[in-house]
Amino acid sequence: MSTLRLLTVGTLLHVKQISRSPFEIAIALVVPVVQATLAVYLFRSSGEQHRLLEAAVGAGVMGVWSSVLFGSGGAIQGQRWQGTLEMIMLAPRRPVLVVLPITIATGLTGTYALLATLVWGRLLYGIRLDFAHPAAFVVAAVVCVVALGMFGLLLAATFVLMRNANALANTLEYPVWLVSGMLVPITVLPAWTTPIAAVLPTTWGARALREATSGGPVWPSLGICLGISLLCLVLGGFALTHVERRARAAATLALA
């Protein structure tokens, strides 16, 4: 119970903190809406009017990924710049339990993007929110956000080892959008991208949301997404413990 409380309170704290940043909110709301508009006009131009809801959802998931990528990737670096990393690492709990709420919070603030693209599509382009499985869509969205938060933990633990982690974050945005099939179906990509797509939780999360939107078996995709993310959580936990011990031994915790 105390672990659950730690995760819940920690997540709420970090969601509140991120939500106080005009920069984070503006980027989470405006950029996905621009991308959704682009997707809507592209799908309209190709005569795929019936797929506009799918396009809006896809653009929203792209926003969630951007939020997790930049938020989680810079989670530890952000704490370091604020001067709070030492205090976090001094907490009498495992590092994974203290950092996981930060990465889940970035996924949760990413849902602004998903909501913004759906509201934008409904109000401006009259896209009817006719989900094939409405209840499954809500469950899939929640699971997808939590799963991406776990994936974010692995990113956070990995990025902290790299001096130019934000360069990698800038690099990874479009490849994951592309390979995960958020807007572009995986079938049109070269065959060598298929194994990469298969191990990314973003692929299965986006697929679950797409199936909940346009019809299809939602739960298998969602299960795989959750399974891969739990694996990422375990790997991220080990990586974080390793990084923490190394930083303590070398006295480099507060150094970039």
Place this chain on the structure above:
Amino acid sequence: MSGAYLPGPAASPTPFPFRARAALTPSPVPPPHRSPEKGPGMKTLRLMTVGGVIAYRALFNWTTPGMFIGTLLVGPLFQLLFFAYLGRQLQVADDRFYIVGNAVLTASLACVFGGTMAVANERRYGTLGHVLLSPRSRTAVFWGRVLPYAGNGLLIAVVTLTAGALLLGLRIPVSALPGLLLVMAAGSLACGFFGLTLGALGLRFRDVWVISNVSVALLLLLTGVNVPASGLPGWMVAVGEWLPITHAAEAARRLAAGDGLAAAAGPLGQELLVGAGYAVAAAALLKIFEFESRRTASLDVL
């Protein structure tokens, strides 16, 4: 998206200055070397080019190899691939439309963020006051800063076009290459002045990074690089006409189609006009905001 600024260690006083020891062994003093007096035009040109390069090295956060390659070369290439594959799937336009258009657009990343950093980072690092105290023309100082970013943007566009064409199998006539280089240079320059205009807003607004991030996203939509003008509403097309890249992308597509420089001259001229317009707008905004900052003593207020 901006990189980290890591201040170096404070300089320690040197107990035995090299100059003092050298003074113990006097040597014949060579006659002073007088350089020929430079005219005001040459001085301004030197201020713009040398000052621009120094400012680029000091203020552009993405010059480390990792940041440069990851953010400015690999990221834009994947942007091109993303839209090229999306275009293939939706069959809105052919590969040439997406590859050439997106390659020209990729220059905007360095130029828009660079232009913003050129002004906003001066304030962030506490050096803006020193620049504004300079007895030289601030317009020349800031216009000069655009040049390295435009060069950087041109490099990115060339690399992205080359890699994109090789990966996706687009054939471009060799005779079109000089024209393409010219068009991409014009687009980069226009984008640089557009970035400087946004950077000028950094003298007025607290968080200019929101403006630059949103502007880069809007360029994707409004320049017609990814959606043909016929598929966009009239007002978006009209706004796009006043933005950099729109006309450069059009000119580049004509050249890549083998239409020749004469066919691309119209859009190329329009792109240069747009760039000149943003250069004037940036200079005017910088003057106004500098005056206001002095008047309200808010120069370094973040």
